[in-house]
Amino acid sequence: MTLQLGRAISDGIKRVLTPTGGILLVAFLALQLLTQASINTAVISFFPEGPAGEIEAALGLTLPVSGTVASGLFVGAVILSSAYFVVLSRALTRPTGKLSSFPSDLYTHRMGRATLSMFVGGLVVGLAIMIGFAFLFLPGIFLAVCFLFFTFVVGVEDRGIIGALKQSWALSRGNRLKLAVLVIISGVIGFISGIVGTLFDITNAAIVGELIVNTLNSILFVLLYGMIAAAYLQLQGDSPERIDTSGVSESLDGIGS
Numbered sequence: 001m002t003l004q005l006g007r008a009i010s011d012g013i014k015r016v017l018t019p020t021g022g023i024l025l026v027a028f029l030a031l032q033l034l035t036q037a038s039i040n041t042a043v044i045s046f047f048p049e050g051p052a053g054e055i056e057a058a059l060g061l062t063l064p065v066s067g068t069v070a071s072g073l074f075v076g077a078v079i080l081s082s083a084y085f086v087v088l089s090r091a092l093t094r095p096t097g098k099l100s101s102f103p104s105d106l107y108t109h110r111m112g113r114a115t116l117s118m119f120v121g122g123l124v125v126g127l128a129i130m131i132g133f134a135f136l137f138l139p140g141i142f143l144a145v146c147f148l149f150f151t152f153v154v155g156v157e158d159r160g161i162i163g164a165l166k167q168s169w170a171l172s173r174g175n176r177l178k179l180a181v182l183v184i185i186s187g188v189i190g191f192i193s194g195i196v197g198t199l200f201d202i203t204n205a206a207i208v209g210e211l212i213v214n215t216l217n218s219i220l221f222v223l224l225y226g227m228i229a230a231a232y233l234q235l236q237g238d239s240p241e242r243i244d245t246s247g248v249s250e251s252l253d254g255i256g257s
Contacts, residue, residue: 001235003175008234011096012227018099020091021222029218031084035077036210037061041070060206082119083111088222089155092229110158117154121161125150144183145176151225152232171235182228189220 015021040059045067063070090106091099125147133140146169153164153171172179193213200209 001237003178003231003234005178005181005231008231009227011230011233012092012225013223014226015092015096015099015229016223016226018096020094020099020102021226023102024088024091025218025222027084028088028222029215031077031081032214032218033061033211035074035081036214037063038070038074038077041065042067042074045070060210079115079119082122083107083115085122085151086111086114086118086155088225089152089229092226093152093156093233113160114154114158117159117161117164118151121150121154121164124161125165141180141183142176144186145179146172148172148179148182148228149232149235152229156232171232175235179231182224182231185224185227186221189217189224192220193217 016025040061041063043059044062063073065073087107090109091102125143129140129143129147131140132138132143147165149168149171150164153159153167154161157164157167159167193216196216197209197213200206200212
């Protein structure tokens with residue numbers, strides 16, 4: 001099926017500008033802040049009290065816990081992030097008329113298996129993309145495009161890691177140049193966030209900078225995932241390999257309508 005990129009972008013924005021999108025945004029921001037603060041706290045714990053204070057001022061957000069506890073919180077945040085993307089994929093691919101609600105099925109249906117697949121598969125995909133960028137850059141973009149729908153295949157179709165990688169590769173075939181636009185948007189978001197963060201670091205306002213950067217990141221990335229969800233629904237519409245997810249997001253026959 002040929003992707004209509006403009007429609008995917010507009011539909012994705014509409015999906016995010018709903019109560020479901022608002023819930024996903026707040027949750028993503030909370031995870032971002034928890035992850036950043038736990039990393040900062042763990043780093044500071046390696047330094048003696050004097051230098052630690054200076055480093056804390058430079059890093060920004062911290063937590064009133066020990067480095068060991070902060071490290072544990074970081075691990076927990078990473079696992080929660082995997083579960084979050086399972087929920088996000090299910091939530092944003094529902095019919096637009098149902099995005100005013102947030103039913104419990106979104107975060108209870110086979111969450112253990114899906115979270116594990118998302119976590120392990122995310123590591124595999126992330127490592128492959130990093131290697132691709134490190135060598136010739138273009139292979140990194142190519143792999144990012146091919147595995148763009150991995151998150152949605154795991155969450156919506158309830159597939160395992162290998163099956164999700166294969167399905168994402170198949171869905172992207174024939175539309176990779178258009179999908180590359182979404183990957184480039186992701187890079188632009190990271191670039192903008194980096195500039196904003198650097199400006200606040202220069203002005204010695206690290207905490208304010210982290211709050212603004214994480215809020216900006218959360219808004220832009222949830223919007224981006226809304227667009228990816230819309231693109232996924234378009235390309236999945238004519239696929240013979242649709243899987244009924246037992247009420248999590250309804251049969252994909254009707255999702256794109």
